[in-house]
Amino acid sequence: MLTQKDGHPAGETTLRRNARAGQQYGVQAACTSATSGKTLSVEVRSGRPGASADPIATAEIPCDGTMTVNGLGTLPAEQIIVYLQGDQSDVTSAYAIVAPTSSLPAGR
Secondary structure (H helix, E strand, O other), X not given: OEEEEOXXXXXXXXXXXXXOOXXXXXXXXXXXXXXXXXXXXXXXXXXXXXXXXXXXXXXXXEOEOOOEEEEEEEOOOOEEEEEEEOXXXXXXXXXXXXXXHHHOOOOO
């Protein structure tokens, strides 16, 4: 898996890897913030050159320090990119991992 800092001013990190056809995927994510009730959005997009910037799948994560797991369903058998979106001005840490559901812990 390739990890790449994309240079975006919000400090987004994208992770790239090809999804497999017919595989069920989920996202394990967490973030922390000093602002009560803050959330971020995890967006999964196609990594194909020229592909639409519209998300293929999304999930909301609360920034309360709790790890969450959400199902994403199947993804296209192609390269995907994972983005953390939203106001990150007071987010002290955040991560999102997209993986086959069988390799993720049970969801919250």
